[in-house]
Amino acid sequence: GQNIDQPTEMTATEGAIVQINCTYQTSGFNGLFWYQQHAGEAPTFLSYNVLDGLEEKGRFSSFLSRSKGYSYLLLKELQMKDSASYLCAVMDSNYQLIWGAGTKLIIKP
């Protein structure tokens, strides 16, 4: 079966750095997405990786290793507004998104 694993919850301090990991097993791979979702709101796109390596976008970076079936989202200089769930999703061979359950990130002052 297809499976996306990510931690359920993480806690970090304002101003610090946090890394959210995602491992996946899917039938085919056409890219990995990270979405941010605030409570009660729709997901918003953060990043897309299809080749191995690091993609940097401001305070957020995303890394992919296809051979290991592994990605992480790195958030720097954490702000209180970064408190949200972070969803990892993989596009399979049918170009459908397989979603993880999300990691709830709690930022403390």
Place this chain on the structure above:
Amino acid sequence: DAMVIQNPRYQVTQFGKPVTLSCSQTLNHNVMYWYQQKSSQAPKLLFHYYDKDFNNEADTPDNFQSRRPNTSFCFLDIRSPGLGDAAMYLCATSSYGEGYNEQFFGPGTRLTVL
């Protein structure tokens, strides 16, 4: 601004009373999706359309149906809502093709079943 719009944002219905949720888009995307998302869970794909080509996920209950009368609009019909159908319903769109095709989400409709 190009966007995905969902109405209503909050919907309350009674057990067994049919309800219709709507989605419209100005992105001119040919693919539209309906997801169900319950608290602290992954979005669950219910249906998707490639243009007018309808695709029903194997485990979507018969209680759920969908219509896409044109490129811009898509509807989700819940024929007899049960308490277990209370959730956030998300509409998303994308442009079909190989490679990068980010899904753009509407704000969602939160359904409460009394």
